[in-house]
Amino acid sequence: MTCRELIRRASESFCAAGIPDPVNDAALLLSHLTGRPPLALRLDEETVLDPSVIDSFKSLAEKRLSRIPLQYLLGEAPFYGRMFRVDSRVLIPRPETELLCEWALELLKDRSSPRILDLCCGSGCIGISLKAELPSASVTLSDISPDALDLAAENASLLGADVALCRSDLLEAFSGTSFDLIISNPPYIPSADCDTLQEEVLREPRLALDGGNDGLSVYRRIVREAFPRLSPGGFLLMELGISEDEAVSALLSDYGYESIQIREDLSGIRRMILSTHP
Incomplete structure (x- = not known):
């Protein structure tokens, strides 16, 4: 499965669950796993993802569907130009x-x-x-x-x-x-x-x-x-x-x-x- 397709499928699930900004969340979760910029991943129709990455992404997506905040899943949040560790x-x-x-x-x-x-x-x-x-x-x-x-x-x-x-x-x-x-x-x-x-x-x-x-x-x-x-x-x-x-x-x-x-x-x-x- 390509980056764009995985983000598309996840964002549809997020949208159906009422999660705000579903495309952004899906792209950020995949970015967290791959280290690539979210926008590049959203546009990438060619790169086929490793099955292990897909499995890890699905695990994070399930947690997001349970309404665990995105920042807790990423383990960080931006504030005043710096990244801070955050969790529950x-x-x-x-x-x-x-x-x-x-x-x-x-x-x-x-x-x-x-x-x-x-x-x-x-x-x-x-x-x-x-x-x-x-x-x-x-x-x-x-x-x-x-x-x-x-x-x-x-x-x-x-x-x-x-x-x-x-x-x-x-x-x-x-x-x-x-x-x-x-x-x-x-x-x-x-x-x-x-x-x-x-x-x-x-x-x-x-x-x-x-x-x-x-x-x-x-x-x-x-x-x-x-x-x-x-x-x-x-x-x-x-x-x-x-x-x-x-x-x-x-x-x-x-x-x-x-x-x-x-x-x-x-x-x-x-x-x-x-x-x-x-």
């Missing part, structure tokens, strides 16, 4: 979170040796990216999940990022420590909505998704616990769930944060919120 221990990095990194870099561009905490770090994609872009920064990755921290450590090693790692239930482990930036993509989906998510998202760690009854439980703690751990003029920068901007803004304002700003993602969703310690 962590949330898959999303493109909108790259905008959070861009905002952080804007904020810190004139600060020498800033102290950064990536809170709820998961794969470590935010903190490791900031360290790569700001080599003089002191970056700490923190998560309550030891499994997530293990994977974050792998990514830091693979990408040559000299970062600290700390297991902590939010900011409990950082008493007496101050940061110039605390950045976080926290769990923010209301508990009742977690069971109604896309099937692929249901394969991701619930701990990284569930934000409590109203989706704001983790924000409440972060707002309270981050305040004494920010240096004067330090920044708290967080990703937001859909329609949570007003509620989180009120939490920040009530606690005494200043200069609250909100930015939209590329879809026009109010996705990020910044506040400053007075």
Whole structure:
């Protein structure tokens, strides 16, 4: 069977199963096995694939049909120009979170040796990216999940990022420590909505998704616990769930944060919120 024919057959099965972007997924799975670019494989009507490759592809395709996320099958996901290892221990990095990194870099561009905490770090994609872009920064990755921290450590090693790692239930482990930036993509989906998510998202760690009854439980703690751990003029920068901007803004304002700003993602969703310690 040729590359193009195998991709065609798999994409038809994916489409019938309701998998988004079926041709792209099929081509990426075959690219993962062959090392060839996905577009070249989609156009290749001549190369006859080895039966062992076909068997391996079919195994991956069956897993994709069971709605295991593509990134977990590939074992990696792109983020801010780098590839990060991902698996079921962590949330898959999303493109909108790259905008959070861009905002952080804007904020810190004139600060020498800033102290950064990536809170709820998961794969470590935010903190490791900031360290790569700001080599003089002191970056700490923190998560309550030891499994997530293990994977974050792998990514830091693979990408040559000299970062600290700390297991902590939010900011409990950082008493007496101050940061110039605390950045976080926290769990923010209301508990009742977690069971109604896309099937692929249901394969991701619930701990990284569930934000409590109203989706704001983790924000409440972060707002309270981050305040004494920010240096004067330090920044708290967080990703937001859909329609949570007003509620989180009120939490920040009530606690005494200043200069609250909100930015939209590329879809026009109010996705990020910044506040400053007075």
